[in-house]
Amino acid sequence: MVIEEKWIGDHPAREGIKGGGSLQYRGIYWWPLPDTKLSADIPPEIAGAYAEAVTALYANCPRASAVMARRTLEAITTDEGETTGNLAGRLQALAAKGILHPTLVDWTREVRLVGNSGAHYDAINQVSIDDARQLVSFVHELLGYLYELPADLARRRGTQP
Numbered sequence: 001m002v003i004e005e006k007w008i009g010d011h012p013a014r015e016g017i018k019g020g021g022s023l024q025y026r027g028i029y030w031w032p033l034p035d036t037k038l039s040a041d042i043p044p045e046i047a048g049a050y051a052e053a054v055t056a057l058y059a060n061c062p063r064a065s066a067v068m069a070r071r072t073l074e075a076i077t078t079d080e081g082e083t084t085g086n087l088a089g090r091l092q093a094l095a096a097k098g099i100l101h102p103t104l105v106d107w108t109r110e111v112r113l114v115g116n117s118g119a120h121y122d123a124i125n126q127v128s129i130d131d132a133r134q135l136v137s138f139v140h141e142l143l144g145y146l147y148e149l150p151a152d153l154a155r156r157r158g159t160q161p
Contacts, residue, residue, distance in 0.1 A: 005025065066119075076143075
């Protein structure tokens with residue numbers, strides 16, 4: 001289901017603009033939200049944090065989305081057995097164990113830092129909608145790498161319980 005808003009040119013019709021542009025309808029709310037349907041191979045608490053990052057992104061709340069992308073990383077580190085220390089240390093521990101490839105570590109650092117910018121006021125370093133979109137996209141790929149691909153391979157080999 002999509003809820004749409006009527007626009008005239010570059011303005012929503014609710015602003016009272018009577019003319020001056022083409023009439024169009026723009027989606028403002030989707031249910032279920034795109035990108036929130038995840039594999040059952042992803043633990044529910046991790047999937048829930050990720051879904052909230054996506055929800056915030058589609059609600060045009062980039063700071064909240066970045067914070068929830070960061071929270072998804074925290075949930076992943078806990079699921080992988082890293083429960084003490086700060087998030088940076090936990091991610092490094094996953095890299096040392098070989099769970100995260102070095103390129104993925106670089107990306108997780110970006111999620112952590114931009115998530116911090118979203119959580120803490122900083123007049124200079126703002127989180128843009130494009131920043132949030134990139135973080136959500138990366139976290140989606142990370143979930144596939146850590147949870148979906150190994151489960152798919154196990155099912156293919158018949159080793160899945």
